[in-house]
Amino acid sequence: MGIKLSRRGWNNVIIISVVLFIAAIQFPELIRARLEPEASQTSPTIQSLLPEQAVISRLVLPQHVFTAQDGRWIVDPQIEQQPGTVIEHWQSISGTLVDDATMEQLKPQLNAPKTVEVWLHAADEPVRVTVYQLPQFWLLKSWQGNWLAISVDESYLFPH
Incomplete structure (x- = not known):
């Protein structure tokens, strides 16, 4: 068959x-x-700008100073948005870790740095954050000395 x-x-x-x-x-x-x-899999590493449990007690931006006083935020000079919102933004910033090779390529574009002082509760010295604005993103130096790239509007970091 x-x-x-x-x-x-x-x-x-x-x-x-x-x-x-x-x-x-x-x-x-x-x-x-x-x-x-x-x-x-090769995916970018995300890292926080500040230590995980950090609580900001004072934030010194180029144009404004935020100070915690009696459970509320005092801003000098005044801003339109809620000061707590700006503090939350800085407290929760996370970005993509930028490797050394990429930083070498970006160096010619890095000009006019801004310095931000982030005072944390129970810290003797502030975390000094160097900030560069590039056309597509921001570069910020984290508390660990690593460079982070974030894509946000300028008003997210620096209120008007």
């Missing part, structure tokens, strides 16, 4: 066999790719 196939039938058998053979060879690689943790 043999199966008699036409020429077209044998072509289909060969094609299906080749496809199954390729699938069998690729299957372990497909499984390995699915099971690898996502952390091993």
Whole structure:
């Protein structure tokens, strides 16, 4: 009881066999790719500007000084937006870590730095943050001395 196939039938058998053979060879690689943790994939590292549990007690921007007084924020000179919002922005800033090679490429564009002093509760010295504004993003030097890139509007960092 043999199966008699036409020429077209044998072509289909060969094609299906080749496809199954390729699938069998690729299957372990497909499984390995699915099971690898996502952390091993090349994704930019996100880092906080300030220490995790840091609480800001004073913020000295180029144009404004924010001081915590009796549970509320005093700003000199006055601003339109809520001072607490600006403090929250600075407290929660996280950015993409910029490697040394990228910093070398960016150096010619780095001019007119701004310095921001962030005073934290129970700290003797402020965290001094150097800030550069580039056309597409901001560069900020974190408390750990690493450069972070963030994309926000200027008013997010420096109120008018």
